Amino acid sequence: xxxxxxxxxxxxxxxxxxxxxxxxxxxxxxxxxxxxxxxxxxxxxxxxxxxxxxxxxxxxxxxxxxxxxxxxxxxxxxxxxxxxxxxxxxxxxxxxxxxxxxxxxxxxxxxxxxxxxxxxxxxxxxxxxxxxxxxxxxxxxxxxxxxxxxxxxxxxxxxxxxxxxxxxxxxxxxxxxxxxxxxxxxxxxxxxxxxxxxxxxxxxxxxxxxxxxxxxxxxxxxxxxxxxxxxxxxxxxxxxxxxxxxxxxxxxxxxxxxxxxxxxxxxxxxxxxxxxxxxxxxxxxxxxxxxxxxxxxxxxxxxxxxxxxxxxxxxxxxxxxxxxxxxxxxxxxxxxxxxxxxxxxxxxxxxxxxxxxxxxxxxxxxxxxxxxxxxxxxxxxxxxxxxxxxxxxxxxxxxxxxxxxxxxxxxxxxxxxxxxxxxxxxxxxxxxxxxxxxxxxxxxxxxxxxxxxxxxxxxxxxxxxxxxxxxxxxxxxxxxxxxxxxxxxxxxxxxxxxxxxxxxxxxxxx
Ligand code: F6P
Numbered sequence: 001x002x003x004x005x006x007x008x009x010x011x012x013x014x015x016x017x018x019x020x021x022x023x024x025x026x027x028x029x030x031x032x033x034x035x036x037x038x039x040x041x042x043x044x045x046x047x048x049x050x051x052x053x054x055x056x057x058x059x060x061x062x063x064x065x066x067x068x069x070x071x072x073x074x075x076x077x078x079x080x081x082x083x084x085x086x087x088x089x090x091x092x093x094x095x096x097x098x099x100x101x102x103x104x105x106x107x108x109x110x111x112x113x114x115x116x117x118x119x120x121x122x123x124x125x126x127x128x129x130x131x132x133x134x135x136x137x138x139x140x141x142x143x144x145x146x147x148x149x150x151x152x153x154x155x156x157x158x159x160x161x162x163x164x165x166x167x168x169x170x171x172x173x174x175x176x177x178x179x180x181x182x183x184x185x186x187x188x189x190x191x192x193x194x195x196x197x198x199x200x201x202x203x204x205x206x207x208x209x210x211x212x213x214x215x216x217x218x219x220x221x222x223x224x225x226x227x228x229x230x231x232x233x234x235x236x237x238x239x240x241x242x243x244x245x246x247x248x249x250x251x252x253x254x255x256x257x258x259x260x261x262x263x264x265x266x267x268x269x270x271x272x273x274x275x276x277x278x279x280x281x282x283x284x285x286x287x288x289x290x291x292x293x294x295x296x297x298x299x300x301x302x303x304x305x306x307x308x309x310x311x312x313x314x315x316x317x318x319x320x321x322x323x324x325x326x327x328x329x330x331x332x333x334x335x336x337x338x339x340x341x342x343x344x345x346x347x348x349x350x351x352x353x354x355x356x357x358x359x360x361x362x363x364x365x366x367x368x369x370x371x372x373x374x375x376x377x378x379x380x381x382x383x384x385x386x387x388x389x390x391x392x393x394x395x396x397x398x399x400x401x402x403x404x405x406x407x408x409x410x411x412x413x414x415x416x417x418x419x420x421x422x423x424x425x426x427x428x429x430x431x432x433x434x435x436x437x438x439x440x441x442x443x444x445x446x447x448x449x450x451x452x453x454x455x456x457x458x459x460x461x462x463x464x465x466x467x468x469x470x471x472x473x474x475x476x477x478x479x480x481x482x483x484x485x486x487x488x489x490x491x492x493x494x495x496x497x498x499x500x501x502x503x504x505x506x507x508x509x510x
Contacts, residue, residue: 003341003345003348003461004069004341004347004348004349004459004460004461005347005348005349005460005461006348007065007068007069008065008301008305008349008459008460009305009349011061011062011064011065011068012058012061012062012065012301012302012305012306013306014061015054015057015058015061015306016306016307018057018058019053019054019055019058022053022055023425023426024051024052024053024411024412024425024426024427024428025411025412025413025425025426027053027054027055028050028051028411031055031056034050035048035050037056038050038052038059040290040292040295042278042279042282042286042292042444042448043275043278043279043282043440043441043444044434044435044436044438044440044441044444045292045432045433045434045435045441045444045445045448046432046433046435047292047295047296047430047431047432047433048430048431048433049295049299049430051407051410051411051428051429051430051431052299052302052303052379052428052429052430053302053303053307053426053428054299054302054306058302058306059298060289062295062298062299062301062302063288063289063294063295063298065298065301065459066288066294066297066298066455066459067288069458069459070458071288071294071455071458071459072288074454074455074458075283075284075451075454075455076284078091078092078095078454079095079096079099079101079102079104079107079280079284080102080104080106080107081093081096081102081104081106081107081110081245084463084464084465085247085463085465085466086342086463087342087463087466087468088244088465088466090244090245091106091245092245092246092247092250092454092464092465093106093107093110093243093245093246094246094247094250094251094253094254094450095107095280096110096111096114096245097110097111097114097246097253097254097273098114098253098273098274098276098277098280098443098447099111099276099277099280099281101280101281101284110243110245113241113243114253114254117240117241117242117254117255118255120240120255121240121255121258121261121266122261122266124220124238124240124258125258125261125262125265125266128163128189128262129160129162131189132187133163133187133188133189133218134163134164134184134187134188135163135164135165135166135183135184135187135188135189136163136164136165136166136188136189136190136191136259136262136263137166137167137168137179137183137188137189137190137191137209138165138166138167138168138190138191138193138258138259139168139169139190139191139192139193139202139205139206139209140167140169140191140192140193140194140199140202140256141169141170141199141201141202142199142248142249142330142334143195143247143248143249143250143251143252143256143330144193144194144195144199144202144222144248144251144256145167145169145193146249146323146326146327146330147249147251147252147256147257147327147446148167148193148252148256148257148258148259148260149167149323149327150252150321150323150324150326150327150446151252151257151260151263151264151272151442151446152165152167152259152260152263152264153320153322153323154320154321154323154324154437154442155260155263155264155268155272155320155437155438155439155442156263156320157320157389157437158264158268158438158439159263159264160263160264160265160268162262162265163262163263165259165262165263166179166183167259168205168209169201169205170201171200171201171204171205173208175205176205176208176209180208180209180212185212185213185214188213188218189218189219189220190206190209190210190213190218190219190220191220191221191222191258191259192206192209192219192220192221192222192223192229192232192234193221193222193223193256193258193259194206194221194222194223194225194229195223195224195225195242195244195246195248195251195256196223196224196225197221197223197224197225197228197229197232198225198228200474200477200478203232206232210232210233216233216234216235216238219233219234219235219238220234220238220239220240220258221234221238221239221240222239222240222241222242222254222255222256222258223239223241223242224241224242224243224244224246226239226241240255240258241255242254242255242256247465249330249331249334249335250331250450250465252446253272253273253276257269257272260272264439268439269439271438271439271440271443272439272440272442272443273443274439274440274443275439275440275441275442275443275444275445275447276443276444276446276447276450277443278440278443278444278447279292279293279443279444279447279448279451280447280451283447283451292448293447293448293449293450293451293452293454293455294451294452294455296430296448296449296452296455297451297452297453297454297455297456297459298455298459299430300312300353300452300456301456301459301460303353303379303428304350304351304352304353305349305350307377307379307428308350309353309376309377309378309379309428310350310353310354310376311353311354311355311356311376311378312332312353312354312355312356312378312379312380312381313325313355313356313357313371313378313379313380313381314328314355314356314357314380314381314383315357315358315359315360315363315380315381315382315383315406316357316359316360316383317359317360317361317382317383317384317385317399317400317402317403318359318383318384318385318399318437319359320437321359321383321437322358322359324357324383325355325356325357325358327446328355328357328449329355329356331449331450331453332352332355332449332453333352333354333355334467334469334470335352335453335454335457335464335465335467336351336352336453336456336457336460336462336464337351337352337469338351338352338460338462338463338469339351340462341461341462342461342462342463347460347461347462349460351460351462357380357381360382360399360402360403360406361398361399361402364402364406368406371410371427372409372410372423372427373423373424377426377427377428378427379427379428379429379430380410380427380428380429380430381429381430381432382403382406382407382429382430382431382432383431383432383433383434383445384399384400384403384431384432384433384434385433385434385435385436385437386400386433386434386435386436387435387436388436389436389437403431407429407431409423409425410425410427410428410429411425411426411427411428411429412425413425413426413427432445432448480496480500483500484500484503486504
């Protein structure tokens with residue numbers, strides 16, 4: 001049986017060769033139906049793949065690849081709670097946090113548990129709303145930070161205004177110092193969010209905040225390890241559960257989104273979930289050729305494996321989505337940054353590109369020079385919002401015109417007499433347009449990326465739900481801690497030893 005890598009190679013190589021010299025501008029000119037036929041609308045979301053460097057035949061081959069890789073069945077398996085996270089022996093049922101699209105007992109049970117936790121969360125939200133608390137501090141890192149942080153920031157136009165919501169993340173004590181000095185412990189509640197409740201950063205910052213609060217009365221926790229949260233000093237009635245069947249980076253839909261519910265209210269949180277559920281129904285039901293997350297994933301595979309492009313930019317033309325690239329860095333790179341299959345074999349093909357990006361138009365005045373004239377083509381997702389939530393009509397027209405101009409310039413390029421003023425063009429991009437940025441459309445957008453990541457993992461034959469790559473550094477940091485504290489412990493590595501000597505000498509000098 002062909003491996004995932006062989007299947008990708010044999011399907012895409014002939015088209016990659018055939019299109020080797022193809023130019024996006026020529027593909028568009030040659031195929032007048034392309035702007036319409038390479039676009040898809042799903043609810044409040046519109047996607048155009050018309051500026052990708054593939055034609056109809058290559059796109060059909062990609063869809064056939066998805067079929068041959070068993071994408072349809074793999075998506076069904078995800079919803080049915082099959083053990084897709086094989087290295088940790090568990091399902092990845094984040095979809096059950098927002099959708100009831102499976103009859104499988106494990107998925108139905110997960111959905112029921114999520115609903116019960118949401119009811120408890122709503123009670124805690126109501127109690128906090130009725131209290132004299134003014135500020136909320138979410139203490140967490142990775143998936144216990146990036147999702148809630150993105151959503152709270154993106155939905156600031158939908159905030160109830162009841163609380164100011166802050167995020168404390170970095171183990172660097174200056175993060176705690178600067179945040180806490182602006183807050184009143186008597187009017188602040190803290191939520192310690194940690195799936196494992198064993199994450200060093202969160203436990204250290206949690207202890208700082210617990211001491212600063214001077215008691216546990218306004219201390220809350222969200223964790224899959226409830227006993228550990230309680231042992232930390234959080235009262236059982238203020239601990240909300242999550243479960244090992246939700247990956248940290250897929251968890252904002254659970255009680256990990258407590259800070260979101262406090263920022264936008266329970267109704268806003270439910271609307272976010274409803275938007276994700278819209279995308280869940282779509283990915284499950286739409287034929288592969290009209291399936292937005294599937295086409296997004298197949299396009300990523302094309303750019304990575306057929307065109308050999310090693311980075312990918314995410315460029316939201318909406319300041320409220322400025323944190324999206326940081327959120328997607330974890331979602332995409334922690335999920336797909338793998339080089340072996342679940343059987344331990346070399347995956348045999350390039351996997352995750354480096355994901356990076358920033359908001360437009362700011363980024364136009366920093367790294368866009370390299371996008372236009374650098375030696376590497378960088379495929380990009382441009383994201384725009386049609387109707388703004390502000391009255392500054394001229395600003396919005398300028399924003400949209402810049403968005404359209406950049407995708408056009410990157411694709412078409414420009415030949416000038418002076419090579420320094422020429423633009424090679426032929427740089428692929430996808431354009432995602434939201435009718436408006438609201439809880440429901442944001443939920444759908446995030447779920448689109450989640451499903452695209454899963455589809456890519458299936459196509460590459462890797463596990464999207466573990467992250468063993470982060471463990472080695474954590475272990476070494478734990479081993480080095482006594483030496484850094486100055487406990488006189490010798491270290492094995494000579495370079496680390498020399499660096500520690502240098503640190504000690506400089507610290508002694510003050
Ligand atoms: O170090 C990586 C990681 O395990 C992420 O996958 C996770 O989102 C983050 O740490 C935080 O973990 P926890 O929620 O258990 O504190």
